[in-house]
Amino acid sequence: MLNRFQAKHPFIRRIQTIFICLAGLSVTGLVVRPIEAPVWQTVKSGQPELNLGELEGAVGQGVLIGVLGGFRAIFADLLWIQTNHYWQQKDQPKTETMIQLVTQLDPRPDFFWINGARMTAYDIPNWRIRALGGYQTVPKSVQNEIDYEQAMRGIELIQRAREFHPKNPRMVLEIAQIYNNRLKDTENAAKWFGKAAAMEGAPHFAARIHAELLRRLDRTEEAYQYLKAHHADLPDPESIAAQIALERIRDMEDELRVPALRRYLPTRTYRTLEFF
Numbered sequence: 001m002l003n004r005f006q007a008k009h010p011f012i013r014r015i016q017t018i019f020i021c022l023a024g025l026s027v028t029g030l031v032v033r034p035i036e037a038p039v040w041q042t043v044k045s046g047q048p049e050l051n052l053g054e055l056e057g058a059v060g061q062g063v064l065i066g067v068l069g070g071f072r073a074i075f076a077d078l079l080w081i082q083t084n085h086y087w088q089q090k091d092q093p094k095t096e097t098m099i100q101l102v103t104q105l106d107p108r109p110d111f112f113w114i115n116g117a118r119m120t121a122y123d124i125p126n127w128r129i130r131a132l133g134g135y136q137t138v139p140k141s142v143q144n145e146i147d148y149e150q151a152m153r154g155i156e157l158i159q160r161a162r163e164f165h166p167k168n169p170r171m172v173l174e175i176a177q178i179y180n181n182r183l184k185d186t187e188n189a190a191k192w193f194g195k196a197a198a199m200e201g202a203p204h205f206a207a208r209i210h211a212e213l214l215r216r217l218d219r220t221e222e223a224y225q226y227l228k229a230h231h232a233d234l235p236d237p238e239s240i241a242a243q244i245a246l247e248r249i250r251d252m253e254d255e256l257r258v259p260a261l262r263r264y265l266p267t268r269t270y271r272t273l274e275f276f
Helices: 002-008 010-043 052-059 062-088 094-105 108-133 140-164 169-182 188-199 203-214 220-233 239-255
Strands: none
Touching: 062 094, 062 108, 094 108, 094 140, 108 140, 108 169, 140 169, 140 188, 169 188, 169 203, 203 220, 203 239, 220 239
């Protein structure tokens, strides 16, 4: 009778689940200790930058996943908390190591990939420059080199993420943002914003930024034609996104000196009256 009650009562099942999770976390702690040492040894081996090939060998990714089994997601969450700890300490090697560990352990959440890429591309360059003496001391050429190196690492991380999230426009947008904000590479930023805008579920601002970047590249006519097509495809012509796009279209028409009779006329759907 007791066994039957335990099997059916939801509270008993929940208690059992909690105990199993606690036991799993205890086992996880034991598993991590022997793995952690070779990881940090690889990080501290005297190499100025992480060698991901050696790191993956030291971690023993396949063995770790096999041991953790269904606890991978829980363990990845715990590791991400540790990642934030090292991030707050501005510890570059350990932060980068933990980002690799977390994303390898559980590649399903896009949160790990996107925030890991932002740490890599935006925060770590500042740490490295300050460690060399600060922005007033480090030559601009060295600063640019560090910015480029870390930005490309962030992009590489997102490119790996796309293997697991091929239809997620947030991944493509993140690459576009790094090119635009960190590298000031308008050409590549325009290309990647355009790729993102073409994906299902992409936010409308991706198309507007793509068009604006084309304008900065002196490709205003191309931007004009693109934004007209984008506006025509919007489901609601009265939405804020449509209004903003139309304003940009009018600005470009002024810039291109488009005659009044040739200006873009939004198409609208009107209800027809049916008479019986």
